[in-house]
Amino acid sequence: MSLRVGVVGAGGFGRALALASARNGQDVVLWSREERELPHPIRLSTDLASMRDRELIFVAVPARHAAPMAEQLGEVVDGRHLMVHISRGLIGDDLQTLTKVIRDKTVCRRIGALAGPLVADALAEGRPSGAILGTGFPELTGMVREAIGGAGLRIYDTRDVVGVELASATVGFLTVILGYAQEQGAEPGTLAVVATRGMVEMSRVGRTLGADESTFMGLAGLGDLIAAVAGDERPELRLGRALARGSNLQTAIGEIGAYVEGFEVAKHLLEHARRNELETPISSTFVAVSEGRMGPDDAIQALMERRVGTE
């Protein structure tokens, strides 16, 4: 019996999830605000009530739309539904994860966060890739594997849901830094130090929010960052490059023409780090550079002159 899969959001990832599910023989309904063409056998609905008879629902909307969307879904779903989101964002000053938002706005409990080096095109076409699902519910892992996993996609799982969501959000910001460094002509070794040590400092922040540091070193963190640097041409890389070319933040965001969640998230994470007296030299320095409070050369000098310790 095929799974009844629902996908909320018709962006690149929403369509890719719908295609991957349909390829696995599942019965798929994709919700979109607007009418649009979809390949057979995916059915389109512009009515969220169409999610009511779904067993598994993928929420594929940007973090900034997640709270109102969860509120609307809350009127439709109940305890029978299993739900997975794929957002890389966190919400608000208090760094709410999307699983928490979904939990607060709906009665769904079997919730998970799908992250890692997933790229929409590869997922849509079934090219080999991997992902990680953060959930406390093994049956959800089973269902997601059944829906979209298989020969083209290896889906690992972890119970560290908050770790997956924080690591994933962190990658967005670190990718901006790496884009900046690339444009500045940084050597591969420099990029590696920025990526690795940047992830370490963010994992320290994550730990105080309940995450497991090792999750940052897995698919949700470093794994995803490697995919970004290896050239999947994310908007975050382009944003970093635009900043390096001298654009200010607002102009750079305008230039790339895409919404980048990582930057806002980073500011909240750094504020949290400051309150908890955690050291985040790479991230803090980069925010200072992006806001014009520090020049690139001074930033590099400040970072290189820091006392070096044991890893």
Next chain:
Amino acid sequence: MLKRFLSERPLRLPHIRPYVPRPSDPSIFWFNSERDDIVSDVVSRICAEHESDQARLEMALNDAAFHEIRRLEKQRDEEARDRLGYWRSMIRRIGKMDATEQRRVLHTIVTNMARDVAGNFDPRVYRFARRVIPRLIGGVMEPRRLTHDLVASSHEALGRVLRVQGDLDHLQYLQSRGSLVFVPTHSSNLDSIVLAQALEISGLPPVIYGAGKNLFTNPIISFFMHNLGAYRVDRRIRVSLYKHVLKLYSQVMIERGYHSLFFPGGTRSRSGMIERHLKLGLLGSAVEAFTTNQVRRIDRPVWFVPTTINYALVLEAETLIRDWLTEEGQARYIIEDDEFSQIDRWIAFFRKVVGMRGACIIRFGEPIDPFGNTVDRGGQSLTPTGRVIDPGGYVEHRGKPVADGARDAAYTRELGEVLASRYERDTVLMSTQVVAHVLFRHLVQSTPGMDLFGRLRLRGEISLDCESLRRELGEARDRLSALGARGRMHISMVVKEDSPNELLERALSFWDGYHASTAASREGDRVILGDPSLLLYYQNRLVPFAEEIASEDQLRAACEIRKLGAHR
């Protein structure tokens, strides 16, 4: 010898003819007639789980023998002399037994454990207790009123000490529709007694609860505990099968509609902080009871009632905070030599709280289903916007209710988090806690850079003038009131209504002369911080709110206080 006799063969009253429960009686009145069936249900389920898995069976027997030998060798008492031989002989034979013999041994072990755990309920003892205990408590507190109390309503005597808050009508309705599981915070060994009385004066039914076997060594307490439905928990036993028996016993009772009580914190909060990390074993048994009934198509809902027990004065405060402050203390689970075991401390404690308006407040929070959803007055689970949902959907897989231990364990972890946040929300802050917080914050502010233990050594060395203290108390109270209005927690009527000066005098008077050392005392127009450990204990209840009630110049100290709670 007597201790062992009492803990193993608690006193029961003789029966001339068995008590036949009336339909209006609470569910626990049926317990004695069902006890053997319950024990046998527990035993048969555990044996069935091991039936087809030889490796698991052998592992269970080895684990039981290994841990019991280790415990008894350490105990070196009469029980050890009786039982050590049995376990030593068994561990030698396990490998040589065939499967049938192993199953037989398992059956014997589990039956003995289940019988040891199962309690008793005597309606005569219950009726006696509900009439006399409240009057005695009132009498101990105010001897001159004892004569009056013995003839007055039992509720009147108790009402002087204990205040109950919450939607009692709602709970009274739900108790007739399903199983209620009361899950209170835990500060003192008095909690179960106080809570039993709170249920009684609220018109709520008696509940079954697990009581440490050490409590059964006191003949009077043992008699009441044993005859009022308590099941015995021997925390010294580390055997996996024993923990399984305990959980399953609790589960079967809830499945059958018995109202229950357990403390998810596991043990008394050593620090005085609101519990955050809850033990999930018994909580899980209630979740699984719901699942099992759903799978069997039995419509018997399970509702949890988060409950906070709030004392202005805690009987065992000194021992608890001392224990928290030592590494040894954090690992020590059972304290047998604290104030609870000293009758003079009981009397001193009760005398102290006499006349103190609202010395203990029990707050029954909003009931929730096993998945953290609120429940309406008709017992239906609700979404955040008030839509009615079927909680049975949570245990369905592809349209059918199914048993799934891993799923229920995940639900239990989530329920633990919901309860922890409810505890914060339903905490009622008492006068001593608010005054202790302001004083402790002053201590932190006056000693920048000093670590916690350095500060705790400053006995009697830091003081604050009364005028400043009153001002800070007034400000803290106003900010707490504002937080309370936003639903972050509650403050007691005393904290709400007293002037800062009355609040201060009340707290100083609570502390004066009860604890071996005084938390704080007045000398002229200054208040001296006497024992910072006690201040720490009482103020710890405010840790989650410390930063929100601090002014700009108090923020750094408040931040340090908040960090105390990072590992609670």
